[in-house]
Amino acid sequence: MNTSFDFPGLVPDTLDLSDYLDPEQSHAVRPANHFADRAVDILLGRNIAKGLPLPWPRTHGKFAFRPGEMTVWTGFKGHGKSLMISNILFHGLNEGERVFIISPEFKPADVLARKIRQAAENSSPPEEFARRFLEWAGDNRLWLFDHQGALKPDTVTAVIRYAVEHYGVDHVLIDSLMKCGIGADDYNRQKQFVDDIQSIAHQSGIHLHLVAHARKCENDDKPPRLHDVKGTSELCDMAENVLTVWKNKRKLNAQSRGDTSLDDLYDALLTVDSQRNGDGWVGAIPLWFHQPSGQFLAGANHPTMSWKP
DSSP states (O other), X not given: OOOOSOOTTEEETTOOOGGGOSOGGGGOOOXXXXXXXXXXXXXXXXXXXXXXXXXXXXXXXXXXXXXXXXXXXXXXXXXXXXXXXXXXXXXXXXXXOOEEEEOTTSOHHHHHHHHHHHHHTSSOOOHHXXXXXXXXXXXXXXXXXXXXXXXXXXXXXXXXXXXXXXXXXXXXXXXXXXXXXXXXXXXXHHHHHHHHHHHHXXXXXXXXXXXXXXXXXXXXXXXXXXXXXXXXXXXHHHOSEEEEEEEOXXXXXXXXXXXXXXXXXXXXXXXXXXXXXXXXXXXXXXXXXXXXXXXXXXXXXXXXXXXXX
């Protein structure tokens, strides 16, 4: 599958971001009508449910990615955080949401190839399909910051402000905190950075997704919890939502040995560990992985999510 053509949603790292490096207060002056819809929603009692729901029906009415909030995503290395988030943001694109991805760990072409497979519902879509999807995604729906390697915290905040002002994005993904130029034990700078990006979310109304890896444990037989997140303890305290992704490696290991006794078990758990707003629901949902598409399903025999161009 060839995705090497010029995707219009690539945001080059050569941008002059000097106008967006100012303190957040200089970007917080808004006319009253900027907040009109949100104010009316509050008055009419519509504020709680508003937001992008998860794709799986059993979570509907329990959790949503609401405007002006930050979600911290965590999980052990190799447990599928980025794949899960890609699945959810593909769902968001399907629902008309605008998405901006800052992913220094993955090349834009790799991020897009994953999206194409999820849209095609199979691992080897034809080139014609790939180009049609990329044309659709690049038409004012999906943007990616074209940069690999560590970033400076100020660059991250500046490019988010740029995307908000120029593209009117609804969701911003930072994948991950460890690539934002802050030492693993520099807790004060981590706290300041998270405070800065959360302030942008609060002021602009975007939903901010931040990936923060879990600390290494003796084994990963059980899902990580809030206290396992690598970095400052304030990280999860500050976030409106904390979600964890855990892969059922016991099932995978059994299958690799030819043991089919665990085939009916789920492949992954998505846990809402913390939800400050909404009704505060917390809990875990089992998910089954569809290897050809890279999608997570609500049941072993459930249909994959179709692209809605």
